[in-house]
Amino acid sequence: GRLFDAVAALLDIGSVSRYEGECAILLENAAARAKAAPGRSRADDLALLFHERMAALILAGCARIRERTGVSAAALSGGVFQNRILTEAALRLLREAGFTVYRNIAVPPNDGGISLGQAYVGMKVLEERRRGAQVMRRMGSTFSDSTASVSGLGGSASTARDTSRSKPVFSATLAGVTPG
Numbered sequence: 001g002r003l004f005d006a007v008a009a010l011l012d013i014g015s016v017s018r019y020e021g022e023c024a025i026l027l028e029n030a031a032a033r034a035k036a037a038p039g040r041s042r043a044d045d046l047a048l049l050f051h052e053r054m055a056a057l058i059l060a061g062c063a064r065i066r067e068r069t070g071v072s073a074a075a076l077s078g079g080v081f082q083n084r085i086l087t088e089a090a091l092r093l094l095r096e097a098g099f100t101v102y103r104n105i106a107v108p109p110n111d112g113g114i115s116l117g118q119a120y121v122g123m124k125v126l127e128e129r130r131r132g133a134q135v136m137r138r139m140g141s142t143f144s145d146s147t148a149s150v151s152g153l154g155g156s157a158s159t160a161r162d163t164s165r166s167k168p169v170f171s172a173t174l175a176g177v178t179p180g
Contacts, residue, residue: 001079004028007050011043024083031085048085055089059097066099075102079110 004024009015014026030047038045062074074094081087081103094101107113 004080004083007047011046013043013047021079021082024080028083028085035085051083051085052089054086055093058090059093062094062099063097072098073100073102077102077104077109077113081109 001021001024004027005014005017008023008027008030011027011030013030014023017023027047027050030041030044031051033041034044034048038048058074058076066072076087076090076094081090087103091101091103103109104113107116
């Protein structure tokens with residue numbers, strides 16, 4: 001994302017972001033104008049060329065990894081893939097090169113997706129902890145783990161012993177997601 005901010009500044013498209021990603025968005029908008037009217041603005045044309053070259057770099061990186069590993073799958077995730085021009089160009093190039101491409105659909109590619117992943121990992125850690133406690137109890141050891149939690153980047157996961165049911169209770173909260 002910051003690379004896109006820097007290019008926006010170099011092209012005099014935007015140099016101050018008043019909100020997260022503003023200059024990168026301005027750069028994307030310039031590229032969109034160049035797609036609609038090539039040659040009208042040098043800065044817009046260069047913005048489009050930058051997006052195309054970034055997509056080519058993504059393809060080159062994936063191709064290099066495929067040569068080394070034989071893996072023909074690529075996952076496009078992260079805040080930069082909220083940029084439609086970059087995402088569409090990368091998808092097209094990767095698919096043309098025979099890659100199976102995965103991207104975020106139901107979960108945002110930015111921090112919201114990260115917090116979902118963190119909550120999932122937290123849930124798995126807590127499940128393992130619970131299984132470990134059950135094994136210890138079966139072996140006759142005393143083991144007390146009444147609460148545990150994991151949190152970060154707008155998401156959290158926790159477990160607590162429900163004394164009325166004597167069972168662990170798991171809950172996860174994700175940024176911008178409410179139970180429903």
